[in-house]
């Protein structure tokens with residue numbers, strides 16, 4: 207048993223912490239949350255230079271062939287910085303999907319550009335139910351024309367490519383289509399976290415057989431991509447909750463009321479103690495699941511456990527954070543609210559607690 | 574025991590419902606955001622419509638233009654308005670101010686301010702908290718210095734809700750440095766726009782302006798705008814805070830019942846895995862359990878109301894009920910967000926938002942409720958110390974609130 211990341215991973219984390227601290231202060235995150243586009247091109251280019259978008263791309267296509275555990279450690283830092291943007295969408299979910307099920311031609315065309323951060327791709331999977339349970343109703347003949355809509359497509363406004371999950375006869379299929387193909391419309395949804403979500407409408411979009419991901423691999427690859435997304439968003443929550451913990455403990459030591467720092471009151475001490483427990487416990491499950499996945503061991507129940515646990519635990523940290531900070535945490539100017547909203551968004555993305563606990567329920571033998 | 578409204582109270586409730594049918598609440602213009610307490614947005618037009626029915630002054634003495642109706646009529650009105658989601662935001666504050674003016678206000682306050690309240694024109698912001706004085710209110714540093722027939726107020730208030738749109742501030746200030754810590758404070762009714770008063774907006778986590786910071790730079794206030802005897806302001810405020818907890822939360826239960834009904838409707842009409850969400854045993858149980866919470870909450874408030882009506886002492890009852898109201902509201906908003914899943918974070922007015930995007934607003938505003946008007950921590954201490962007679966933590970003074 208050893209919880210220490212490898213030297214390479216430690217370097218990745220230290221670099222991330224340093225770069226994000228210097229180029230992405232919290233004020234930047236707050237400004238971007240209120241910005242319509244909400245995307246920092248300069249920082250994205252810097253991230254690309256550091257090779258982050260290529261972490262899950264095989265070396266043959268210009269990536270570094272890293273592991274999900276590498277990604278998780280990096281995304282924790284991104285969560286700690288409240289980084290906005292398409293890293294998880296594009297560099298984790300879309301990239302792993304194409305790497306697993308793209309045709310050789312698609313991989314050659316798209317993966318090097320994804321690794322270099324020159325292209326951004328996003329997944330269009332959800333429909334009316336908003337559930338990540340694999341139910342896809344949107345049907346499409348290939349070749350043919352696509353009519354219908356997808357919901358909650360993240361970062362569609364900056365995406366060059368869409369990965370659209372469709373039903374083809376009885377089978378699940380995934381299409382890789384350029385976001386600017388005729389008949390595609392992106393309609394923004396207004397979210398409290400400032401995350402950029404879209405309804406994407408397809409109005410007779412022409413689809414050819416070149417657009418299909420390898421049919422035999424698509425369903426399994428989609429499931430793994432959703433799992434990678436769940437892990438990454440769990441890492442984001444844990445990083446955000448850690449930042450909240452840091453913030454409230456510091457505040458509890460310095461805010462004086464009734465003649466002493468509020469951290470001298472047991473009510474506040476207990477709340478802080480619960481926060482550190484929640485963060486540490488959630489991180490333990492996260493690392494265990496990511497480690498298993500990276501070792502090629504079956505990790506679905508572990509990912510489910512980590513996501514469900516962290517969702518509740520990190521939200522509890524955020525809510526306690528509000529309680530500890532008092533009125534100052536209620537204003538937009540204080541970053542707590544943004545971390546809270548991001549954690550909330552992450553807690554339902556790639557499967558909420560209800561969905562993941564069902565996986566856990568099956569894994570513990572419930573009939 | 575008689576746990577039902579009287580025939581007159583029921584008839585009044587029916588009268589209010591008739592009024593609401595004739596004046597649909599959603600048709601009134603609003604000036605200020607709904608802070609989620611259950612009293613809706615700040616709408617003068619709506620207050621004035623209530624005033625036109627004669628309801629704003631209905632419980633006041635006849636000498637002040639009232640009809641001397643029993644206090645429970647106010648509660649009946651609150652319940653009906655909250656169930657309908659009406660925008661009566663400032664009403665509780667106006668009524669509390671009116672009660673204080675009737676009890677110990679100057680002739681001038683009675684003459685000038687009471688009629689404006691009765692007409693639905695006057696609303697009030699509370700200028701209590703300061704950057705260094707939150708839970709420990711007595712640490713405040715705003716001073717009111719006597720100068721002839723006036724006071725001159727100097728200081729810095731913060732978190733004053735709706736101060737930018739209200740008519741008067743209730744400014745709590747130190748009037749004597751010599752007095753013991755809990756003495757020497759007075760309350761002033763200061764009209765917005767008085768020279769020297771600078772009100773600056775603070776944006777909240779919902780993105781709306783709700784709070785304000787108020788700088789008082791030698792604001793000159795005639796002595797007869799002091800509310801109550803000089804130096805006795807804290808005692809008045811303490812009583813005020815007990816009733817603040819009551820009047821500021823009484824309508825939360827019915828307002829939550831309204832949200833619960835919306836979630837029930839959502840569960841009944843949303844199909845998940847081939848069956849209505851309402852068939853999911855976990856969903857059923859959690860919604861049903863909240864129905865129990867809300868019912869219990871309503872009874873705690875009515876029980877406290879009976880004590881107030883009968884003149885029985887209030888030690889912990891309103892503090893306890895307030896914390897339960899706020900935590901039940903948080904629990905319901907949390908459940909709502911969970912049931913809505915990916916739809917939950919959509920804001921009011923967003924494309925495709927369910928239940929009008931109300932849940933995300935309710936979720937965010939509910940975070941402030943266990944802080945505003947006494948934090949849940951401090952109020953639990955009040956319940957333990959004042960209600961149950963447990964010893965106070967050493968040096969912990971803030972519990973006095």
Ligand SMILES: Cc1cc2nc3c(=O)[nH]c(=O)nc-3n(C[C@H](O)[C@H](O)[C@H](O)COP(=O)(O)OP(=O)(O)OC[C@H]3O[C@@H](n4cnc5c(N)ncnc54)[C@H](O)[C@@H]3O)c2cc1C
Pocket residue numbers: 461463464468471472473474529530531532533534536698699700701702703706707708709731732733734735941942944945946947948949950951954969970971972
């Ligand atoms: C939505 C909202 C509306 C408001 N509206 C108004 C208004 O209109 N007018 C106005 O004057 N003020 C208003 N306030 C301010 C409110 O009264 C204060 O926020 C409240 O009194 C707490 O003070 P604080 O925020 O400074 O927190 P602090 O007092 O600094 O408390 C921080 C934390 O320490 C804890 N703590 C402090 N003292 C103790 C203790 N003795 N024992 C245990 N724990 C303790 C608190 O419980 C809290 O968790 C509003 C606040 C909110 C959130």
